[in-house]
Structure formats: C-alpha cells, structure tokens
Amino acid sequence: MSSKSYLNIARAFTKINDSVLLLRFIKEVSELTFPGSATTMNRIIFAFGECKQVDMALLIFDNMKSLKCKPDLITYNTVIGILGRAERIDEMLNEFASMKEANFIPDIVSYNTLINSLRKVGRLDLCLVFLKEMGERGVEPDLRTYTALIDSFGRSGNIDESLRLFDDMKCRRIRPSIYIYRSLIDSLKKMGKLELAMNFLEEMNTCLSDLVGPKDFKRKCR
Structure with a gap:
C-alpha cells in the first residue's frame, strides 16, 4: 500500500477510537502478510504516530510482541521517534533501554532520534551521554x-x-x-x-x- 493508505487507516481510527477493533484488525493484517508482516506493522505504527495517536501506536507495538511478527530494530526506532516527538521523554528512554535488553543493537538512526528529541526539551546533558555511548559502541556520529x-x-x-x-x-x-x-x-x-x-x-x-x-x-x- 502507499503511505497515504496507511495514513487513511490511522485517520479512520481517530473517529471510532476502538482499541478492541484495532487489535482485531492488527491480528488479521499480521496473519495475512506473514512473514513480511513486521514491515507492514512498522508502517501502520508510523502512520498512527503521524496522526498524533501515540497511545494507539504504542498499543499496536505492545500487541506485536504476542503475534508471529515480532518488533524489529525499525519498530523500536519508530516508537522511539513517536515518543520523542510527543515529548514523552521518560517513556522514550525506557523503550530505548528495552530495545537493548531485547538484544537489538542501536544504530545511527536510534541515536540521532534520541539526540534530536532530547535537545528539543533542553536535555543537552543526556545528548552528550548518548554521544559518548555511540563512540563506545562503535557507532560513528x-x-x-x-x-x-x-x-x-x-x-x-x-x-x-x-x-x-x-x-x-x-x-x-x-x-x-x-x-x-x-x-x-x-x-x-x-x-x-x-x-x-x-x-x-x-x-x-x-x-x-x-x-x-x-x-x-x-x-x-x-
């Protein structure tokens, strides 16, 4: 589907706000598109984030963990970006920690997303902490x-x-x-x-x- 199609799906749920229907829809989509369903899920999560439906995006993300299509690095980067734009910094940092606990290695997108989100809320001290961490992990700024x-x-x-x-x-x-x-x-x-x-x-x-x-x-x- 085109990016516009994903956005139309996300906009549709702004009118009904039905989490049960959303989870049923997500399950059906994951089964229909498996084994490439993680890519589809990532695009849906991104679309919900673009439509400012942060909690719905997080609901899809959490539900993915119980489906055949598990979150990948792109999923985590997408969620971190959504939380950062919403200035939900503590949740963003928690998801970044969870990503590492799940044995996903942060890449340049992960760190740039963190740094951009932190600088916008004035947390320049943490920006330098993550810049240092990048060097320790061999990720070139x-x-x-x-x-x-x-x-x-x-x-x-x-x-x-x-x-x-x-x-x-x-x-x-x-x-x-x-x-x-x-x-x-x-x-x-x-x-x-x-x-x-x-x-x-x-x-x-x-x-x-x-x-x-x-x-x-x-x-x-x-």
Whole structure:
C-alpha cells in the first residue's frame, strides 16, 4: 500500500477510537502478510504516530510482541521517534533501554532520534551521554548528529561546546554543511564574539562549493 493508505487507516481510527477493533484488525493484517508482516506493522505504527495517536501506536507495538511478527530494530526506532516527538521523554528512554535488553543493537538512526528529541526539551546533558555511548559502541556520529548538537549548544549559550563539537566533526572528516556555519556564526554574534564570527564567515565563503547544502539534503531524502 502507499503511505497515504496507511495514513487513511490511522485517520479512520481517530473517529471510532476502538482499541478492541484495532487489535482485531492488527491480528488479521499480521496473519495475512506473514512473514513480511513486521514491515507492514512498522508502517501502520508510523502512520498512527503521524496522526498524533501515540497511545494507539504504542498499543499496536505492545500487541506485536504476542503475534508471529515480532518488533524489529525499525519498530523500536519508530516508537522511539513517536515518543520523542510527543515529548514523552521518560517513556522514550525506557523503550530505548528495552530495545537493548531485547538484544537489538542501536544504530545511527536510534541515536540521532534520541539526540534530536532530547535537545528539543533542553536535555543537552543526556545528548552528550548518548554521544559518548555511540563512540563506545562503535557507532560513528554523522552530519545530522553534529548539526543537532552544535546548533543546540550554540543556542543555549554554550558556544565553547559547539566549537569543540565542530572541531571534532572536522577531525572525523565529516563534510560540514552551510547550516552548521550559519548556526555557529549566529551564536557567536549573540555572544559578542564578533571577530570569531567574521573568521567563520570568511571560512564558510572560502569553502562554499564544498559544503553540504539544500540540494544534498534533498538528494538524501530521495
């Protein structure tokens, strides 16, 4: 089915709010689509999350554990993302812990989802904890990881941490984006560090053609 079809299913349940009917429907779908039913379940859970039906999405997720199609890494990443967007941070962290207890190894999507959710509620301390954990588990942070952290620490006034992360990113040979430079320049100006801001502006203009820009992000989305 198309993504629109999954969203239509989720929207239909906003009108009836019947958990018994939902669980019956989920069971039938899992049996009809087995053994590839985990993919279908993941898309349904995502659609419910998109329609702001967080509790229904969690109900499907919990019910999956009793069906033939068990949750996989994508399921957990989807649920973590839904809880993060709803700012249900404690539940998000609990599901992340449960994922590891179920012997699923977190990937870059897992950590980026956590970090993005935590930074939006101001938990930058935990962002650094998970960044450290990534290194310990051998998961390399990417441009999205650094963009989230550099921007958030800059906005919070901790420009020194932003600069440290920027240097760390360049040491890992991750190509910076124009967004990171603009974020750093803006934060430095607000902190009154005008000379350093101008230095970064000059550096940005010098290597402009090598920076990741809007076209690169669009290409990744496709």
